[in-house]
Amino acid sequence: xxxxxxxxxxxxxxxxxxxxxxxxxxxxxxxxxxxxxxxxxxxxxxxxxxxxxxxxxxxxxxxxxxxxxxxxxxxxxxxxxxxxxxxxxxxxxxxxxxxxxxxxxxxxxxxxxxxxxxxxxxxxxxxxxxxxxxxxxxxxxxxxxxxxxxxxxxxxxxxxxxxxxxxxxxxxxxxxxxxxxxxxxxxxxxxxxxxxxxxxxxxxxxxxxxxxxxxxxxxxxxxxxxxxxxxxxxxxxxxxxxxxxxxxxxxxxxxxxxxxxxxxxxxxxxxxxxxxxxxxxxxxxxxxxxxxxxxxxxxxxxxxxxxxxxxxxxxxxxxxxxxx
Amino acid sequence: xxxxxxxxxxxxxxxxxxxxxxxxxxxxxxxxxxxxxxxxxxxxxxxxxxxxxxxxxxxxxxxxxxxxxxxxxxxxxxxxxxxxxxxxxxxxxxxxxxxxxxxxxxxxxxxxxxxxxxxxxxxxxxxxxxxxxxxxxxxxxxxxxxxxxxxxxxxxxxxxxxxxxxxxxxxxxxxxxxxxxxxxxxxxxxxxxxxxxxxxxxxxxxxxxxxxxxxxxxxxxxxxxxxxxxxxxxxxxxxxxxxxxxxxxxxxxxxxxxxxxxxxxxxxxxxxxxxxxxxxxxxxxxxxxxxxxxxxxxxxxxxxxxxxxxxxxxxxxxxxxxxxxxxxxxxxxxxxx
Ligand SMILES: Nc1ncnc2c1ncn2[C@@H]1O[C@H](COP(=O)(O)OP(=O)(O)O)[C@@H](O)[C@H]1O
Ligand SMILES: [Mg+2]
Numbered sequence: 288x289x290x291x292x293x294x295x296x297x298x299x300x301x302x303x304x305x306x307x308x309x310x311x312x313x314x315x316x317x318x319x320x321x322x323x324x325x326x327x328x329x330x331x332x333x334x335x336x337x338x339x340x341x342x343x344x345x346x347x348x349x350x351x352x353x354x355x356x357x358x359x360x361x362x363x364x365x366x367x368x369x370x371x372x373x374x375x376x377x378x379x380x381x382x383x384x385x386x387x388x389x390x391x392x393x394x395x396x397x398x399x400x401x402x403x404x405x406x407x408x409x410x411x412x413x414x415x416x417x418x419x420x421x422x423x424x425x426x427x428x429x430x431x432x433x434x435x436x437x438x439x440x441x442x443x444x445x446x447x448x449x450x451x452x453x454x455x456x457x458x459x460x461x462x463x464x465x466x467x468x469x470x471x472x473x474x475x476x477x478x479x480x481x482x483x484x485x486x487x488x489x490x491x492x493x494x495x496x497x498x499x500x501x502x503x504x505x506x507x508x509x510x511x512x513x514x515x516x517x518x519x520x521x522x523x524x525x526x527x528x529x530x531x532x533x534x535x536x537x538x539x540x541x542x543x544x545x546x547x548x549x550x551x552x553x554x555x556x557x558x559x560x561x562x563x564x565x566x567x568x569x570x571x572x573x574x575x576x577x578x579x580x581x582x583x584x585x586x587x588x589x590x591x592x593x594x595x596x597x598x599x600x601x602x603x604x605x606x607x608x609x610x611x
Numbered sequence: 612x613x614x615x616x617x618x619x620x621x622x623x624x625x626x627x628x629x630x631x632x633x634x635x636x637x638x639x640x641x642x643x644x645x646x647x648x649x650x651x652x653x654x655x656x657x658x659x660x661x662x663x664x665x666x667x668x669x670x671x672x673x674x675x676x677x678x679x680x681x682x683x684x685x686x687x688x689x690x691x692x693x694x695x696x697x698x699x700x701x702x703x704x705x706x707x708x709x710x711x712x713x714x715x716x717x718x719x720x721x722x723x724x725x726x727x728x729x730x731x732x733x734x735x736x737x738x739x740x741x742x743x744x745x746x747x748x749x750x751x752x753x754x755x756x757x758x759x760x761x762x763x764x765x766x767x768x769x770x771x772x773x774x775x776x777x778x779x780x781x782x783x784x785x786x787x788x789x790x791x792x793x794x795x796x797x798x799x800x801x802x803x804x805x806x807x808x809x810x811x812x813x814x815x816x817x818x819x820x821x822x823x824x825x826x827x828x829x830x831x832x833x834x835x836x837x838x839x840x841x842x843x844x845x846x847x848x849x850x851x852x853x854x855x856x857x858x859x860x861x862x863x864x865x866x867x868x869x870x871x872x873x874x875x876x877x878x879x880x881x882x883x884x885x886x887x888x889x890x891x892x893x894x895x896x897x898x899x900x901x902x903x904x905x906x907x908x909x910x911x912x913x914x915x916x917x918x919x920x921x922x923x924x925x926x927x928x929x930x931x932x933x934x935x936x937x938x939x940x941x942x943x944x945x946x947x948x
Contacts, residue, residue: 348850379852390843395865395940404862405851440941456851 295366296323297464297496298347303360305339305346305520307564314564316342318572320360320522321591322515324464329490329497331511331528333504335543335551337561339520340500341386344468347498348383349376365463379409382457382495384467384486388449388474392441399437402456409460417459424455428485447478454486458493465490466498471506483509502551504544508532513597516540519561519572522591526598536600539573571602579604612937612944619933623926627919631683634918635676643909645692666692679915688916693908698916701901706920707791708778709890709897713882715794716817717875720824725871727825728832729864735837743829750826755885759819759892766815774812776894783808816893820885824878831874835867842866869940876932883921 305317317339324330332340345351347362349369361368362377369377385391393401399421406417418437425433428451441449450470457465467486471479487510490497501507507514508528515525516537524537535541539554546555553560559576562568568575574584581604591599646663647654663669667678682689688698731743767775778793779785785793786800793809839845840863848858890899898917905913937944 345846345850350846350849378850383847383850385843385847385850387843391847393844393848393862393866394942395869396862401848404853404857405848408854409852442942442945 294326297326297365298498299323299363300343300347301361301363303343303346303362304358305342305351306356306358307342307352308354308356309565311563312565315520315567316355316564317346317520318567319588319590320517320520322522322525324496324498325513326463326496327494328513329487329499329511330513330515331499331501331507332515332517333501333507333551334517335502335553335561337564338517339564340502340517341468342520343517344383344466344498344500346370347377347466348381349378379405379460380462382460382462382465384450384453384457384465384470386468386470386472388446388453388470391453392449394441396440397437398439398441398444398452402452402459405456406459421455421459424458425452427458427489428452428455430455446474447482450474450478450482451485454482454489458489458495462495464496464498466500468500469502472503479506486510503549504532504547504551505549516543519567520564521572521588522601523573524598524600525591526594527596530596530598536594536598536605537573537602538577538579538605542578579607612934615937616930616934619930620926623930627922627926628680630922631680631915631919632676634915635679636672638911638914639672639675645909645911648909649692683919688919689912691905691910691913693905693910693913698913701913702898702916702920704791705896705898705901706924707788708895709883709886709899710924711792711794712813712816712820712890712895712897713879713886715813716821716882716886717824717879719817720821720828720878721875723821724825724828725832725864725868727829728871729836729859729867731829731833732836732840732867733859740833743833747826747830750822750829753822755819755822755888756892758822759815759889762815762819763892773815776892778809778812778896779805780808780812816889816895819892820882820889823885824882827874827878828871831871832864832867835870836863839863839866865939869936869943872932872936872939876929879928879932880925883925 300323301321303317303320304315307314307316320343322330322332332343334340342351342355346357347364347369351357357370360370362370364377364381392398399418402421403414403417406420407414410417410420412420421437422433425436430436430448430451436444436452444452453470457467470486471482474482483506486497489495497510499507499511501510511528513525514528514531516523516531516535516539518539523539524531524535531540532544535544542554542557543551546557554576557576562572562575568585570583570585570587571577571580571589574580577584584604589601589603591601592603593599644659646659646666646668650659650662660669667675670678688702690697691701694701727743727746731740734740763775766773774780783805786796786802786805789796789799794806794813797803797805797809845858845863848862853862886895886897887899887902889895890897891903894900898921902914902917904910905917
């Protein structure tokens with residue numbers, strides 16, 4: 288075993304619930320979500336679109352939308368609950384790589400100025416130091432003309448270059464943790480591969496921990512050593528990436544990987560759809576679609592049951608379901 | 612940028628040329644005979660005909676138009692039929708009065724309207740937002756003459772804290788005119804008492820004039836902010852840890868005002884036409900009162916000159932607005948290069 292994962296995790300999410308008031312009632316977007324990002328490790332959160340991945344990151348980053356509440360749970364970053372302890376707020380202390388590099392930069396400000404403002408508030412040193420650090424990072428993310436990039440506006444970069452900018456910015460304040468929300472979905476396949484390689488390399492080199500959200504199993508396997516599979520706002524299964532992808536235990540994970548070995552999209556040919564966030568079924572959120580469901584699946588939501596080798600699954604009948 | 616400004620100026624020229632022709636035709640077809648006005652009440656038909664011939668008013672209208680355009684092109688706006696003095700001289704005195712009033716009103720509308728819009732957007736659907744909405748509906752709906760009368764009644768007559776009309780207190784005199792803007796000239800002359808006097812006289816007319824503009828600037832800023840607050844880059848900046856004030860008052864606002872800035876250019880036209888009524892009510896010695904007087908006395912030379920000058924000012928303001936827009940939004944600057 289490597290030293291990775293030893294000691295306390297850098298981020299641990301415990302029984303997190305997020306509700307959003309909407310016109311159609313209270314949407315229970317996340318419920319009882321628990322996982323931990325080991326120090327120096329990379330954890331991937333995987334799930335189909337709408338399962339709550341972005342909301343999870345927004346809760347961690349402290350930027351939940353209007354009307355959102357956290358009725359339950361904790362987000363421990365460096366052992367302090369950033370949800371309740373205002374002084375421990377994660378803003379600026381967790382590097383964030385957003386989903387869409389085209390929309391995440393303000394079009395009317397120079398790239399350098401946008402990032403320098405973040406560093407002014409969250410990194411020690413003078414503006415000069417900050418500029419030097421940024422140029423250094425621009426070089427590290429292999430941006431052409433690193434020195435000139437500071438003075439350019441976002442529209443003067445290509446999509447891939449903008450994502451490189453954002454990766455550099457995420458590292459600028461020397462965070463212990465970087466979170467990324469599907470950072471390559473807006474890019475073409477070749478650029479995608481380059482960016483992922485870069486991200487992986489930089490985080491390993493610097494010993495950073497990574498929380499990585501994706502719906503792409505290929506990306507997941509390339510970047511993350513741990514995985515949490517999300518279905519309808521609950522963790523269905525967690526464990527080492529290879530083990531979970533090769534031998535999924537939760538009926539949802541198993542069906543998903545059977546229909547789509549590459550991406551988490553919908554369950555093809557399986558009756559039913561992902562429940563609306565305002566009308567979650569009681570008990571296990573997957574039970575109405577589960578071929579192995581029983582009467583008591585509609586009762587109490589099943590907790591994550593620990594299995595061997597650091598795995599856990601939120602289905603008490605996973606062993607029986609496997610035979611069926 | 613210089614080339615862009617030049618191009619915008621060149622583009623404005625045909626419009627101004629059209630304006631000269633159109634207003635000429637208009638002034639010649641509206642009722643009223645300038646020759647009769649000039650000749651006076653006791654003139655004989657022969658005398659009137661004589662004057663008509665002297666001013667070329669007996670020629671076909673297209674020929675008159677041609678002569679007029681030629682004069683304008685050589686910089687000659689003619690003399691007032693009414694006073695006999697060169698029109699350019701009379702306007703030279705009155706234009707700064709109108710510009711001082713409209714610019715001050717524009718300043719008030721922007722300086723109050725933009726923060727109101729920002730606060731309303733940040734307070735979306737809250738009490739402050741409702742209040743701003745009320746103000747902006749009111750600002751557009753209230754007739755300016757009614758508002759002017761109310762303001763005069765309260766501030767000038769009831770409380771007697773602001774002057775009722777005019778631009779200066781006669782006893783106090785005016786500073787030597789350099790720019791024609793009394794606020795500036797009084798400061799240049801080091802006369803704080805005159806500055807105060809000029810400012811006090813400006814307040815009521817400017818408040819009256821600015822209200823519709825303030826209302827629309829607040830509305831445009833509010834909707835611009837609301838639109839921008841939805842953007843991913845705001846979320847990103849918040850996650851990255853921008854300060855609240857910096858985020859909303861600078862980072863987001865700069866995007867939101869690109870729309871407002873365009874609006875200000877259009878607004879300026881409304882301000883100038885609004886100034887005609889406001890000047891009349893407050894007895895403001897500007898172009899508006901001059902134009903009214905010119906219309907009443909069929910002084911078509913004066914009227915033509917006023918429209919041309921206002922047209923030039925309007926075009927200039929809009930070029931300025933385009934420049935500001937390019938400064939605010941680098942993508943616009945890119946397009947024009
Ligand atoms: N501001 C919001 N108001 C109401 N519902 C929301 C809001 N944001 C997200 N949701 C709902 O929460 C669910 C999860 O959304 P999201 O976290 O964006 O999922 P993902 O990132 O996995 O696609 C979706 O059903 C979405 O409709
Ligand atoms: Mg998402």
